[in-house]
Amino acid sequence: xxxxxxxxxxxxxxxxxxxxxxxxxxxxxxxxxxxxxxxxxxxxxxxxxxxxxxxxxxxxxxxxxxxxxxxxxxxxxxxxxxxxxxxxxxxxxxxxxxxxxxxxxxxxxxxxxxxxxxxxxxxxxxxxxxxxxxxxxxxxxxxxxxxxxxxxxxxxxxxxxxxxxxxxxxxxxxxxxxxxxxxxxxxxxxxxxxxxxxxxxxxxxxxxxxxxxxxxxxxxxxxxxxxxxxxxxxxxxxxxxxxxxxxxxxxxxxxxxxxxx
Amino acid sequence: xxxxxxxxxxxxxxxxxxxxxxxxxxxxxxxxxxxxxxxxxxxxxxxxxxxxxxxxxxxxxxxxxxxxxxxxxxxxxxxxxxxxxxxxxxxxxxxxxxxxxxxxxxxxxxxxxxxxxxxxxxxxxxxxxxxxxxxxxxxxxxxxxxxxxxxxxxxxxxxxxxxxxxxxxxxxxxxxxxxxxxxxxxxxxxxxxxxxxxxxxxxxxxxxxxxxxxxxxxxxxxxxxxxxxxxxxxxxxxxxxxxxxxxxxxxxxxxx
Numbered sequence: 001x002x003x004x005x006x007x008x009x010x011x012x013x014x015x016x017x018x019x020x021x022x023x024x025x026x027x028x029x030x031x032x033x034x035x036x037x038x039x040x041x042x043x044x045x046x047x048x049x050x051x052x053x054x055x056x057x058x059x060x061x062x063x064x065x066x067x068x069x070x071x072x073x074x075x076x077x078x079x080x081x082x083x084x085x086x087x088x089x090x091x092x093x094x095x096x097x098x099x100x101x102x103x104x105x106x107x108x109x110x111x112x113x114x115x116x117x118x119x120x121x122x123x124x125x126x127x128x129x130x131x132x133x134x135x136x137x138x139x140x141x142x143x144x145x146x147x148x149x150x151x152x153x154x155x156x157x158x159x160x161x162x163x164x165x166x167x168x169x170x171x172x173x174x175x176x177x178x179x180x181x182x183x184x185x186x187x188x189x190x191x192x193x194x195x196x197x198x199x200x201x202x203x204x205x206x207x208x209x210x211x212x213x214x215x216x217x218x219x220x221x222x223x224x225x226x227x228x229x230x231x232x233x234x235x236x237x238x239x240x241x242x243x244x245x246x247x248x249x250x251x252x253x254x255x256x257x258x259x260x261x
Numbered sequence: 262x263x264x265x266x267x268x269x270x271x272x273x274x275x276x277x278x279x280x281x282x283x284x285x286x287x288x289x290x291x292x293x294x295x296x297x298x299x300x301x302x303x304x305x306x307x308x309x310x311x312x313x314x315x316x317x318x319x320x321x322x323x324x325x326x327x328x329x330x331x332x333x334x335x336x337x338x339x340x341x342x343x344x345x346x347x348x349x350x351x352x353x354x355x356x357x358x359x360x361x362x363x364x365x366x367x368x369x370x371x372x373x374x375x376x377x378x379x380x381x382x383x384x385x386x387x388x389x390x391x392x393x394x395x396x397x398x399x400x401x402x403x404x405x406x407x408x409x410x411x412x413x414x415x416x417x418x419x420x421x422x423x424x425x426x427x428x429x430x431x432x433x434x435x436x437x438x439x440x441x442x443x444x445x446x447x448x449x450x451x452x453x454x455x456x457x458x459x460x461x462x463x464x465x466x467x468x469x470x471x472x473x474x475x476x477x478x479x480x481x482x483x484x485x486x487x488x489x490x491x492x493x494x495x496x497x498x499x500x501x502x503x504x505x506x507x508x509x510x511x512x513x514x515x516x517x
Contacts, residue, residue: 029432037435048445049316051306169288176295186302
């Protein structure tokens with residue numbers, strides 16, 4: 001019961017505190033303005049270079065922007081505690097770490113899903129992109145799994161934030177790394193073999209591929225393998241992040257380094 | 262002479278501060294490379310190699326605006342957090358002379374990413390850049406830096422009332438990259454976008470750099486970039502006067 005309370009109340013409070021996102025003056029430019037212009041930017045580069053259609057860029061970027069909540073949000077929800085000098089208070093508590101972990105991720109997964117929906121709306125409104133209403137449930141499933149997978153990846157960054165100082169650098173590099181490696185804007189077969197190999201073990205790659213097929217009219221059943229792989233990648237990152245979190249927590253206790261900069 | 266000295270010392274001082282930040286250095290160096298690499302792959306997928314050279318220069322200059330937009334948006338907020346805003350605002354020197362070199366230093370840091378992007382393009386993608394008019398190129402780069410720094414100055418002043426100005430500055434990164442023609446020719450945009458592009462100094466800056474490297478009319482573009490930079494600076498000074506007067510009357514300089 002206590003774990004459930006930590007999960008719900010801790011998650012909600014953490015989300016409300018995070019980035020002051022409840023203020024529209026921050027939420028709108030970062031969470032809506034950024035994705036809007038990212039989609040337009042890459043769609044127009046696609047037009048200029050003659051590579052792929054608007055639909056390719058809309059789906060790729062609309063799914064990828066969910067990583068903004070997944071990477072920055074989740075990384076900051078743990079790593080940001082250091083900046084606000086509350087990390088020791090959180091870690092000295094006897095709260096179930098798994099509930100603490102998951103409670104903080106859930107609002108961000110929902111946020112990532114909302115961002116992704118916004119990205120699709122941008123594509124529908126401003127670019128040469130159409131979606132059949134019948135594909136929406138399957139597309140939502142692809143996006144949800146991908147967002148959860150990205151959030152698990154973000155926890156790796158967040159856990160590193162227990163130990164390292166420059167969490168913003170890591171989060172920024174992770175976000176744009178996904179933009180480059182995961183077939184968001186560059187078709188995977190245009191990437192060198194070593195980049196394709198890395199993309200296989202990154203979140204987003206399989207989710208975006210599934211979303212593109214679904215947006216093109218494929219049934220959910222025909223992309224279940226891709227969705228499963230996306231979920232599996234996410235589960236591996238979640239397990240690794242949890243292990244890292246506990247290891248860095250133990251190291252931080254030993255070295256009394258939680259509040260150090 | 263004192264004004265020039267103040268501008269020089271302010272620029273030098275902030276360059277030293279910025280070059281000692283690991284965050285600014287690595288992010289400034291690596292961040293634009295990711296975008297450049299994505300753009301190179303996209304243009305490489307096309308059959309015509311000419312756009313790759315076009316993209317190489319555009320991607321190189323993107324880093325200058327990338328280094329300026331968010332940082333300039335947050336320039337005054339940073340002074341406020343450091344507790345130095347009141348001291349700077351009440352100093353005998355005009356506040357614009359203090360703020361302008363700060364934003365120009367931010368844009369200057371972008372030269373790191375410009376060089377690294379060109380080297381990256383050469384080494385990894387085999388993009389050979391032969392500068393057609395080296396003198397014009399040598400003039401176009403600093404003119405672009407100064408004009409982008411002046412645009413940053415205007416942003417910094419325009420966002421003076423917003424505590425979270427970094428978010429607004431950050432949001433403007435992509436739009437300026439897009440409509441200034443760094444990677445996308447202006448002819449691809451709807452007609453209503455083009456006047457906005459023409460009002461942006463980076464449009465003329467990249468056009469001057471491309472003109473100097475690939476052939477064109479770099480000198481008129483350099484002049485336009487500098488002219489727009491001067492207009493931004495003038496507009497920024499007027500806005501700053503008004504904002505400072507209001508802040509003094511309301512005693513709200515540190516409260517926004």
